[in-house]
Amino acid sequence: MKVFKFGGAxxxxxxxxxxxxxxxxxxxxxxxxVVVSAMGKVTNMLEQLTKAYYYKKDNAFEILxxxxxxxxxxxxxxxxxxxxxxxNEINNVFVEIEWAIEEDALREYDYEYDQIVSTGELxxxxxxxAYLNLNGNVNxxxxxxxxxxxxxxxxxxxxxxxxxxxxxxxDIMPFFNAExxxxxxxxxxxxxxxxxxxxNFTTTLGREGSDYTAAIVAHISNAxxxxxxxxxxxxxxxxxxxxxxxxxxxxxxxxxAIELAYYGASVIHPKTIKPLQNKNIPLLVKSFVNPxxxxxxxxxNPTKLPVASFIFKVNQVLVSISPKDFSFIVEENLxxxxxxxxxxxxxINVMQNTALKFSVCIDFDERKTPELIEQLRKNYxxxxxxxxELVTIRYYDQKTIERVTINKQVFLELxxxxxxxxxxxxxx
Numbered sequence: 085m086k087v088f089k090f091g092g093a094x095x096x097x098x099x100x101x102x103x104x105x106x107x108x109x110x111x112x113x114x115x116x117x118v119v120v121s122a123m124g125k126v127t128n129m130l131e132q133l134t135k136a137y138y139y140k141k142d143n144a145f146e147i148l149x150x151x152x153x154x155x156x157x158x159x160x161x162x163x164x165x166x167x168x169x170x171x172n173e174i175n176n177v178f179v180e181i182e183w184a185i186e187e188d189a190l191r192e193y194d195y196e197y198d199q200i201v202s203t204g205e206l207x208x209x210x211x212x213x214a215y216l217n218l219n220g221n222v223n224x225x226x227x228x229x230x231x232x233x234x235x236x237x238x239x240x241x242x243x244x245x246x247x248x249x250x251x252x253x254x255d256i257m258p259f260f261n262a263e264x265x266x267x268x269x270x271x272x273x274x275x276x277x278x279x280x281x282x283x284n285f286t287t288t289l290g291r292e293g294s295d296y297t298a299a300i301v302a303h304i305s306n307a308x309x310x311x312x313x314x315x316x317x318x319x320x321x322x323x324x325x326x327x328x329x330x331x332x333x334x335x336x337x338x339x340x341a342i343e344l345a346y347y348g349a350s351v352i353h354p355k356t357i358k359p360l361q362n363k364n365i366p367l368l369v370k371s372f373v374n375p376x377x378x379x380x381x382x383x384x385n386p387t388k389l390p391v392a393s394f395i396f397k398v399n400q401v402l403v404s405i406s407p408k409d410f411s412f413i414v415e416e417n418l419x420x421x422x423x424x425x426x427x428x429x430x431x432i433n434v435m436q437n438t439a440l441k442f443s444v445c446i447d448f449d450e451r452k453t454p455e456l457i458e459q460l461r462k463n464y465x466x467x468x469x470x471x472x473e474l475v476t477i478r479y480y481d482q483k484t485i486e487r488v489t490i491n492k493q494v495f496l497e498l499x500x501x502x503x504x505x506x507x508x509x510x511x512x
Contacts, residue, residue, distance in 0.1 A: 085115040085260065087310045089276060089298035094313050094372045095208050096124035098161035101215055107313065107375045108221050114269040115260050117305065118223070119276045119298040120212050122204025123158070126151065127291075130201040137185040137200070138193055144185050152178050155207055162215050170214040177207055193451075194238035198278075198288045205275035205294070213273040223271035224259060229280035231256055232300065234287045240429060241279050241287035243300060252304045274301070295353035299367075303359035310365060312352075313372040318380035319344075319351050322394040331391050333380055340389055340478070341367070341382045343503070347476040348397045348433070357382070393478040394488065397433065400472040401453060402495050402507050405442045406465045413442050420463070428456045433474055434498055434505050443496060445474055445507045469495060472509050480504045 088108070095101050108116065122130070129151055136144035155174055163170055181203055189196050205228075213225040231251045234241030260270050276294020279287050289296050295312060302310040319341075320330040336344070338361040345354040351369060360367050361384065370379035405421060407413065421442060425432060430452055434445040446453065448470060460466050472495065475488050479502055489508065496507040 085117065085305050085307045086111065087117045087119065087298050087302040087305070087307045089119040089121075089294055089310065089312045090212075090372070091121045091294060091312070091314065092124050092127070093315045095120060095212060098158050100372075101158070101162060101212055103372060104212060104313075105216055105219050105221060107372060108216065108271070110375065112269065116269060116271045117301050117307075118212070118216075118271060118273045119294060119301060120205065120209040120273060121276050121294040123155070123208045123211075126154070126204040126208070127201060129154075130204050131197070133181075133185070134193075134197050134200045138189050138196055145182075148178070148181060148185065155211070159211060162211070163218065168214070168218075170211060173210050173214075174207060177203055177210070192238070195285070198238045198241075198286050202275075202278040202286045202288055205277050209273055209275045216271065216273065221271060223273050226256065226272050226274040228275040228278050228297065229284070229286060232279035232297065234279040234281060234289070236281045236283075236285065236287065238287055240290045241281075243279070243289075244282075247282075248300065249304045257305070289355075292350075292353045293355075295356040299356045299359040302365050303363055306363065307365055309368055310360060311368040311370055312356075313370055313375070314351060315371070315373060316351065317371045317374065317377055318369050319349075319382075321389070321391050323350060323396060326396045327394065333389060333391075333393070334378060335385065335387055336380060336382045336389065337386045338382060338384055339386065344393060344395065344478060347395045347478070347503070347505070348474070349393070349395050352382075389479050392480055392484045394484075395476040395478070397447070397474040397476075399448045400433070400445050400474045400507060401448050401468055401470045402443060402445050402472055403457065403460070403466065403468045405444070405460060406440055408463065408465055412439050413437060417464075418442065421460070424456065424459055428452050428459075430456055434496065434507060436496055436498060445472070445496065469509075472507055474505065474507050476503060476505045478503050 090104055094104060129147060133144055133147040136147060159170055159174055210225060213223055216223050231248060233244040233247040276297040277288050279289060281287060298310055318332045319336060320332055322330045324330055338357055341352060342357045345352040345357060364384055367382040368379055371377055430446055432444045432446060436443045457466055477484050485504060491511050492508040493511050494506050494508045498505045
Protein backbone atom coordinates (compact mmCIF):
# COMPACT_ATOMS: atom_id res chain seq x y z
CA MET A 85 0.00 0.00 0.00
CA LYS A 86 1.03 3.57 -0.69
CA VAL A 87 -0.33 6.67 1.03
CA PHE A 88 -0.69 9.94 -0.92
CA LYS A 89 -1.39 13.32 0.61
CA PHE A 90 -2.66 16.19 -1.54
CA GLY A 91 -2.61 19.63 0.06
CA GLY A 92 -4.77 22.68 -0.54
CA ALA A 93 -2.77 23.96 -3.50
CA UNK A 94 -3.06 20.62 -5.30
CA UNK A 95 -6.90 20.65 -5.11
CA UNK A 96 -7.53 24.41 -5.26
CA UNK A 97 -9.67 24.38 -8.44
CA UNK A 98 -11.12 22.12 -11.12
CA UNK A 99 -7.93 21.90 -13.19
CA UNK A 100 -5.94 20.99 -10.08
CA UNK A 101 -8.32 18.14 -9.26
CA UNK A 102 -8.11 16.90 -12.85
CA UNK A 103 -4.32 16.85 -12.37
CA UNK A 104 -4.70 14.80 -9.16
CA UNK A 105 -6.69 12.22 -11.14
CA UNK A 106 -3.90 12.05 -13.73
CA UNK A 107 -1.29 11.46 -11.01
CA UNK A 108 -3.34 8.67 -9.43
CA UNK A 109 -3.76 7.08 -12.88
CA UNK A 110 0.03 6.67 -12.99
CA UNK A 111 -0.22 4.21 -10.08
CA UNK A 112 -2.66 1.67 -11.48
CA UNK A 113 -2.30 -1.69 -9.81
CA UNK A 114 -1.38 -0.10 -6.46
CA UNK A 115 -3.45 0.01 -3.31
CA UNK A 116 -3.71 3.68 -2.38
CA UNK A 117 -5.03 5.71 0.52
CA VAL A 118 -5.47 9.31 -0.66
CA VAL A 119 -5.52 11.95 2.10
CA VAL A 120 -6.96 15.30 1.01
CA SER A 121 -6.71 18.79 2.54
CA ALA A 122 -9.29 21.56 2.22
CA MET A 123 -9.19 23.39 -1.11
CA GLY A 124 -6.96 26.43 -1.57
CA LYS A 125 -7.53 28.98 1.19
CA VAL A 126 -10.79 27.41 2.42
CA THR A 127 -9.43 26.73 5.91
CA ASN A 128 -8.63 30.43 6.30
CA MET A 129 -12.15 31.34 5.19
CA LEU A 130 -13.68 28.82 7.59
CA GLU A 131 -11.62 30.32 10.40
CA GLN A 132 -13.05 33.73 9.51
CA LEU A 133 -16.52 32.20 9.50
CA THR A 134 -15.95 30.69 12.94
CA LYS A 135 -14.83 34.03 14.40
CA ALA A 136 -17.77 35.86 12.81
CA TYR A 137 -20.20 33.29 14.21
CA TYR A 138 -18.68 32.98 17.68
CA TYR A 139 -18.20 36.71 18.25
CA LYS A 140 -21.58 37.58 16.69
CA LYS A 141 -20.28 39.64 13.77
CA ASP A 142 -22.56 40.55 10.89
CA ASN A 143 -20.67 38.86 8.05
CA ALA A 144 -20.93 35.15 8.93
CA PHE A 145 -23.53 34.32 6.27
CA GLU A 146 -21.69 36.45 3.70
CA ILE A 147 -18.56 34.33 4.24
CA LEU A 148 -20.65 31.16 4.05
CA UNK A 149 -22.10 32.28 0.70
CA UNK A 150 -18.57 32.88 -0.63
CA UNK A 151 -17.53 29.39 0.43
CA UNK A 152 -20.65 27.86 -1.13
CA UNK A 153 -20.08 29.67 -4.42
CA UNK A 154 -16.39 28.70 -4.51
CA UNK A 155 -17.13 24.98 -4.15
CA UNK A 156 -20.18 25.12 -6.41
CA UNK A 157 -18.10 26.64 -9.20
CA UNK A 158 -15.57 23.80 -8.97
CA UNK A 159 -18.32 21.16 -8.94
CA UNK A 160 -19.98 22.70 -12.01
CA UNK A 161 -16.71 22.54 -13.95
CA UNK A 162 -16.01 18.94 -12.99
CA UNK A 163 -19.54 17.52 -13.21
CA UNK A 164 -21.53 18.90 -16.19
CA UNK A 165 -24.48 16.68 -15.24
CA UNK A 166 -26.18 18.71 -12.52
CA UNK A 167 -28.06 15.59 -11.42
CA UNK A 168 -24.82 13.98 -10.24
CA UNK A 169 -25.06 12.97 -6.56
CA UNK A 170 -22.13 15.24 -5.61
CA UNK A 171 -24.40 18.30 -5.89
CA ASN A 172 -26.65 16.99 -3.10
CA GLU A 173 -23.70 15.87 -0.97
CA ILE A 174 -22.02 19.28 -1.09
CA ASN A 175 -25.30 21.08 -0.53
CA ASN A 176 -25.97 18.92 2.55
CA VAL A 177 -22.65 19.91 4.11
CA PHE A 178 -23.44 23.59 3.64
CA VAL A 179 -26.93 23.13 5.08
CA GLU A 180 -25.35 21.62 8.21
CA ILE A 181 -22.97 24.60 8.53
CA GLU A 182 -25.89 26.99 8.06
CA TRP A 183 -27.90 25.26 10.78
CA ALA A 184 -24.91 25.42 13.12
CA ILE A 185 -24.28 29.16 12.76
CA GLU A 186 -27.97 30.02 13.11
CA GLU A 187 -27.74 28.96 16.77
CA ASP A 188 -25.77 30.71 19.50
CA ALA A 189 -22.46 29.10 20.42
CA LEU A 190 -22.95 26.91 23.48
CA ARG A 191 -19.39 25.76 24.09
CA GLU A 192 -15.84 27.14 24.10
CA TYR A 193 -14.30 28.64 20.98
CA ASP A 194 -11.92 25.75 20.26
CA TYR A 195 -14.79 23.24 20.20
CA GLU A 196 -16.88 25.40 17.85
CA TYR A 197 -13.79 25.94 15.68
CA ASP A 198 -13.32 22.22 15.14
CA GLN A 199 -16.96 21.59 14.26
CA ILE A 200 -16.94 24.30 11.56
CA VAL A 201 -13.37 24.33 10.18
CA SER A 202 -13.33 20.54 9.74
CA THR A 203 -15.95 20.83 6.99
CA GLY A 204 -13.31 22.07 4.53
CA GLU A 205 -11.75 18.60 4.30
CA LEU A 206 -15.14 16.91 4.10
CA UNK A 207 -16.07 19.05 1.10
CA UNK A 208 -12.78 18.62 -0.78
CA UNK A 209 -12.54 14.86 -0.21
CA UNK A 210 -16.13 14.29 -1.38
CA UNK A 211 -15.45 16.24 -4.60
CA UNK A 212 -12.12 14.49 -5.27
CA UNK A 213 -13.60 11.05 -4.59
CA ALA A 214 -16.58 11.67 -6.87
CA TYR A 215 -14.37 12.98 -9.69
CA LEU A 216 -12.01 9.99 -9.45
CA ASN A 217 -14.98 7.63 -9.70
CA LEU A 218 -16.31 9.57 -12.68
CA ASN A 219 -13.01 9.07 -14.50
CA GLY A 220 -12.38 5.40 -13.83
CA ASN A 221 -10.28 5.61 -10.65
CA VAL A 222 -12.84 3.64 -8.66
CA ASN A 223 -12.54 4.43 -4.96
CA UNK A 224 -14.31 4.36 -1.63
CA UNK A 225 -14.84 7.58 0.36
CA UNK A 226 -13.93 7.21 4.04
CA UNK A 227 -14.82 9.58 6.87
CA UNK A 228 -11.59 9.98 8.86
CA UNK A 229 -13.65 10.40 12.02
CA UNK A 230 -14.66 6.75 11.67
CA UNK A 231 -11.12 5.55 12.47
CA UNK A 232 -8.90 8.40 13.73
CA UNK A 233 -9.61 8.60 17.46
CA UNK A 234 -8.32 11.51 19.58
CA UNK A 235 -8.83 12.93 23.04
CA UNK A 236 -10.95 16.06 23.50
CA UNK A 237 -8.14 18.60 23.13
CA UNK A 238 -9.93 20.64 20.49
CA UNK A 239 -7.76 22.25 17.77
CA UNK A 240 -4.82 20.04 18.83
CA UNK A 241 -6.28 16.56 19.23
CA UNK A 242 -3.93 13.95 20.68
CA UNK A 243 -4.19 10.65 18.84
CA UNK A 244 -5.34 7.54 20.70
CA UNK A 245 -3.03 5.18 18.85
CA UNK A 246 -4.37 1.93 20.26
CA UNK A 247 -8.02 2.53 19.38
CA UNK A 248 -7.10 4.07 16.00
CA UNK A 249 -5.01 1.02 15.11
CA UNK A 250 -7.72 -1.36 16.30
CA UNK A 251 -10.47 0.32 14.27
CA UNK A 252 -8.25 0.45 11.17
CA UNK A 253 -7.43 -3.27 11.40
CA UNK A 254 -11.04 -4.27 12.02
CA ASP A 255 -13.02 -1.92 9.76
CA ILE A 256 -10.72 -0.53 7.05
CA MET A 257 -8.11 -3.13 6.08
CA PRO A 258 -10.75 -5.71 5.02
CA PHE A 259 -11.60 -3.37 2.12
CA PHE A 260 -8.09 -3.81 0.72
CA ASN A 261 -7.80 -7.50 1.56
CA ALA A 262 -11.22 -8.64 0.34
CA GLU A 263 -11.72 -10.61 -2.84
CA UNK A 264 -11.86 -10.03 -5.69
CA UNK A 265 -8.47 -8.37 -5.90
CA UNK A 266 -8.64 -5.51 -8.40
CA UNK A 267 -6.12 -5.43 -11.24
CA UNK A 268 -6.09 -1.68 -10.82
CA UNK A 269 -5.57 -1.84 -7.07
CA UNK A 270 -8.00 -0.42 -4.55
CA UNK A 271 -8.28 3.25 -3.66
CA UNK A 272 -9.68 4.89 -0.57
CA UNK A 273 -10.10 8.69 -0.24
CA UNK A 274 -10.21 10.32 3.18
CA UNK A 275 -9.60 13.63 4.92
CA UNK A 276 -6.53 15.07 6.54
CA UNK A 277 -6.61 17.27 9.65
CA UNK A 278 -9.70 15.81 11.33
CA UNK A 279 -10.54 13.09 13.85
CA UNK A 280 -13.14 12.38 16.50
CA UNK A 281 -13.40 11.77 20.22
CA UNK A 282 -14.82 8.58 21.69
CA UNK A 283 -18.11 10.53 22.04
CA ASN A 284 -18.03 11.25 18.26
CA PHE A 285 -17.31 14.97 18.57
CA THR A 286 -15.15 16.25 15.72
CA THR A 287 -11.60 17.32 16.56
CA THR A 288 -8.74 18.69 14.47
CA LEU A 289 -5.02 17.92 14.71
CA GLY A 290 -3.70 21.50 14.45
CA ARG A 291 -3.11 23.71 11.43
CA GLU A 292 -1.40 21.93 8.54
CA GLY A 293 -2.36 18.65 10.25
CA SER A 294 -3.14 16.80 7.00
CA ASP A 295 0.50 15.70 6.69
CA TYR A 296 0.20 14.23 10.18
CA THR A 297 -2.98 12.38 9.21
CA ALA A 298 -1.20 10.86 6.24
CA ALA A 299 1.68 9.73 8.48
CA ILE A 300 -0.81 8.19 10.93
CA VAL A 301 -2.46 6.26 8.07
CA ALA A 302 0.93 5.11 6.76
CA HIS A 303 1.90 3.92 10.24
CA ILE A 304 -1.28 1.99 11.06
CA SER A 305 -1.44 0.39 7.59
CA ASN A 306 2.30 -0.48 7.43
CA ALA A 307 2.49 1.38 4.13
CA UNK A 308 5.35 0.97 1.66
CA UNK A 309 5.83 4.75 1.68
CA UNK A 310 4.07 8.09 2.06
CA UNK A 311 4.17 10.69 -0.71
CA UNK A 312 3.30 14.32 0.01
CA UNK A 313 2.50 16.12 -3.25
CA UNK A 314 3.56 19.79 -3.20
CA UNK A 315 3.86 22.77 -5.55
CA UNK A 316 7.67 22.66 -5.14
CA UNK A 317 10.04 20.07 -6.67
CA UNK A 318 10.85 18.63 -3.23
CA UNK A 319 12.28 19.89 0.07
CA UNK A 320 14.35 22.99 -0.64
CA UNK A 321 17.10 24.39 1.54
CA UNK A 322 15.13 27.64 1.88
CA UNK A 323 11.66 28.98 1.16
CA UNK A 324 11.55 30.49 -2.36
CA UNK A 325 9.52 33.38 -0.86
CA UNK A 326 12.68 34.48 0.96
CA UNK A 327 15.51 33.24 -1.28
CA UNK A 328 15.88 33.41 -5.06
CA UNK A 329 18.73 30.90 -5.08
CA UNK A 330 17.48 27.64 -3.55
CA UNK A 331 18.64 24.04 -3.88
CA UNK A 332 16.62 20.84 -3.70
CA UNK A 333 17.64 18.40 -0.97
CA UNK A 334 17.34 15.02 -2.70
CA UNK A 335 17.80 13.08 0.51
CA UNK A 336 17.24 13.96 4.18
CA UNK A 337 17.58 11.76 7.25
CA UNK A 338 14.67 11.41 9.64
CA UNK A 339 16.74 13.26 12.24
CA UNK A 340 17.38 16.30 10.06
CA ALA A 341 13.76 16.29 8.85
CA ILE A 342 12.49 16.34 12.44
CA GLU A 343 14.85 19.21 13.27
CA LEU A 344 13.82 21.22 10.19
CA ALA A 345 10.12 20.63 10.84
CA TYR A 346 10.47 21.51 14.52
CA TYR A 347 12.13 24.81 13.66
CA GLY A 348 9.30 25.67 11.28
CA ALA A 349 10.12 24.35 7.79
CA SER A 350 6.73 24.79 6.11
CA VAL A 351 7.07 21.87 3.69
CA ILE A 352 6.73 19.27 6.49
CA HIS A 353 4.39 19.26 9.49
CA PRO A 354 6.41 18.82 12.74
CA LYS A 355 4.48 15.71 13.86
CA THR A 356 4.72 13.92 10.52
CA ILE A 357 8.11 12.26 10.79
CA LYS A 358 7.95 10.28 14.03
CA PRO A 359 5.15 7.80 13.07
CA LEU A 360 7.10 7.06 9.88
CA GLN A 361 10.47 6.76 11.61
CA ASN A 362 9.06 4.31 14.16
CA LYS A 363 8.28 1.85 11.34
CA ASN A 364 11.03 2.96 8.93
CA ILE A 365 8.50 4.11 6.29
CA PRO A 366 10.11 6.45 3.71
CA LEU A 367 8.56 9.87 3.13
CA LEU A 368 8.67 11.19 -0.43
CA VAL A 369 8.08 14.87 -1.15
CA LYS A 370 7.24 15.29 -4.84
CA SER A 371 5.89 17.88 -7.25
CA PHE A 372 2.31 17.62 -8.47
CA VAL A 373 3.38 19.92 -11.31
CA ASN A 374 6.05 17.45 -12.47
CA PRO A 375 5.08 14.10 -10.89
CA UNK A 376 7.75 12.12 -12.73
CA UNK A 377 10.61 14.09 -11.14
CA UNK A 378 12.66 12.55 -8.33
CA UNK A 379 11.71 14.89 -5.49
CA UNK A 380 13.08 14.36 -1.96
CA UNK A 381 13.34 11.10 -0.02
CA UNK A 382 13.34 11.14 3.79
CA UNK A 383 14.42 7.91 5.51
CA UNK A 384 16.77 6.46 8.13
CA ASN A 385 19.95 6.89 6.07
CA PRO A 386 21.98 9.30 8.28
CA THR A 387 23.52 11.46 5.55
CA LYS A 388 24.38 15.06 6.41
CA LEU A 389 22.66 17.84 4.49
CA PRO A 390 24.92 18.99 1.64
CA VAL A 391 24.10 22.69 2.08
CA ALA A 392 22.91 24.98 4.84
CA SER A 393 19.13 25.12 5.28
CA PHE A 394 17.31 28.35 6.16
CA ILE A 395 13.97 28.58 7.94
CA PHE A 396 12.16 31.92 8.30
CA LYS A 397 9.27 32.59 10.67
CA VAL A 398 7.64 36.02 10.72
CA ASN A 399 5.18 37.71 13.09
CA GLN A 400 7.26 36.70 16.11
CA VAL A 401 7.14 38.13 19.64
CA LEU A 402 10.14 38.20 21.96
CA VAL A 403 8.94 38.21 25.59
CA SER A 404 11.38 38.94 28.43
CA ILE A 405 10.31 37.83 31.91
CA SER A 406 12.03 38.95 35.13
CA PRO A 407 11.14 38.78 38.86
CA LYS A 408 9.39 41.74 40.49
CA ASP A 409 11.50 41.42 43.64
CA PHE A 410 15.27 41.02 44.09
CA SER A 411 15.31 37.27 43.45
CA PHE A 412 16.77 35.36 40.53
CA ILE A 413 15.08 33.33 37.84
CA VAL A 414 15.25 29.84 39.37
CA GLU A 415 13.58 26.46 38.85
CA GLU A 416 10.46 27.44 40.79
CA ASN A 417 9.91 30.46 38.54
CA LEU A 418 10.55 28.43 35.40
CA UNK A 419 8.06 25.78 36.51
CA UNK A 420 5.40 28.46 36.99
CA UNK A 421 6.22 30.12 33.64
CA UNK A 422 6.18 26.87 31.66
CA UNK A 423 2.85 25.90 33.21
CA UNK A 424 1.31 29.16 31.96
CA UNK A 425 2.64 28.54 28.45
CA UNK A 426 1.24 25.01 28.56
CA UNK A 427 -2.14 26.23 29.85
CA UNK A 428 -2.40 28.66 26.92
CA UNK A 429 -0.98 26.07 24.51
CA UNK A 430 1.68 28.46 23.28
CA UNK A 431 4.79 26.85 21.76
CA ILE A 432 8.16 28.38 22.58
CA ASN A 433 10.32 28.68 19.46
CA VAL A 434 13.50 29.89 21.21
CA MET A 435 14.36 30.47 24.87
CA GLN A 436 17.30 31.92 26.73
CA ASN A 437 17.87 32.09 30.48
CA THR A 438 20.10 34.44 32.50
CA ALA A 439 20.26 35.01 36.26
CA LEU A 440 17.66 37.79 36.15
CA LYS A 441 15.75 37.23 32.93
CA PHE A 442 14.05 34.49 30.93
CA SER A 443 13.42 35.36 27.27
CA VAL A 444 11.21 33.43 24.86
CA CYS A 445 10.30 33.85 21.20
CA ILE A 446 6.77 32.79 20.24
CA ASP A 447 4.38 33.04 17.29
CA PHE A 448 1.97 35.95 17.67
CA ASP A 449 -1.63 34.85 18.18
CA GLU A 450 -4.19 37.64 18.37
CA ARG A 451 -6.19 35.79 21.00
CA LYS A 452 -3.63 33.88 23.06
CA THR A 453 -0.62 36.22 23.16
CA PRO A 454 -2.23 39.25 24.89
CA GLU A 455 -3.97 37.00 27.43
CA LEU A 456 -0.75 35.12 28.22
CA ILE A 457 1.23 38.34 28.68
CA GLU A 458 -1.41 39.70 31.07
CA GLN A 459 -1.24 36.51 33.13
CA LEU A 460 2.55 36.68 33.27
CA ARG A 461 2.38 40.31 34.42
CA LYS A 462 0.60 39.27 37.62
CA ASN A 463 3.85 37.85 39.03
CA TYR A 464 6.63 39.13 36.78
CA UNK A 465 7.94 42.22 35.04
CA UNK A 466 7.30 41.81 31.32
CA UNK A 467 8.79 43.55 28.32
CA UNK A 468 8.28 42.44 24.74
CA UNK A 469 9.07 43.26 21.13
CA UNK A 470 6.72 42.26 18.34
CA UNK A 471 6.76 42.14 14.53
CA UNK A 472 10.04 40.27 14.60
CA GLU A 473 11.55 37.52 12.43
CA LEU A 474 13.03 34.25 13.60
CA VAL A 475 15.70 32.80 11.32
CA THR A 476 17.04 29.28 11.89
CA ILE A 477 20.05 27.99 9.96
CA ARG A 478 20.80 24.28 10.05
CA TYR A 479 24.51 23.51 9.33
CA TYR A 480 25.49 27.16 9.48
CA ASP A 481 28.79 28.95 9.09
CA GLN A 482 29.71 32.61 9.49
CA LYS A 483 29.03 33.31 5.83
CA THR A 484 25.46 32.04 6.07
CA ILE A 485 24.87 34.08 9.23
CA GLU A 486 26.12 37.23 7.51
CA ARG A 487 23.87 36.46 4.55
CA VAL A 488 20.68 36.80 6.60
CA THR A 489 21.69 39.54 9.05
CA ILE A 490 22.47 42.32 6.56
CA ASN A 491 20.69 45.49 7.74
CA LYS A 492 19.13 43.57 10.65
CA GLN A 493 19.04 44.31 14.36
CA VAL A 494 19.56 41.04 16.24
CA PHE A 495 17.71 40.81 19.58
CA LEU A 496 18.67 37.26 20.51
CA GLU A 497 21.08 34.68 19.12
CA LEU A 498 21.35 31.04 20.18
CA UNK A 499 23.96 28.63 18.79
CA UNK A 500 24.47 24.89 19.05
CA UNK A 501 26.89 22.67 17.16
CA UNK A 502 24.73 22.43 14.02
CA UNK A 503 22.04 25.10 14.41
CA UNK A 504 21.87 28.84 14.99
CA UNK A 505 18.66 30.78 15.72
CA UNK A 506 18.38 34.55 15.55
CA UNK A 507 15.48 36.80 16.49
CA UNK A 508 15.74 40.07 14.57
CA UNK A 509 14.08 42.85 12.62
CA UNK A 510 14.97 45.36 9.92
CA UNK A 511 17.05 48.29 11.10
CA UNK A 512 15.15 51.59 11.11
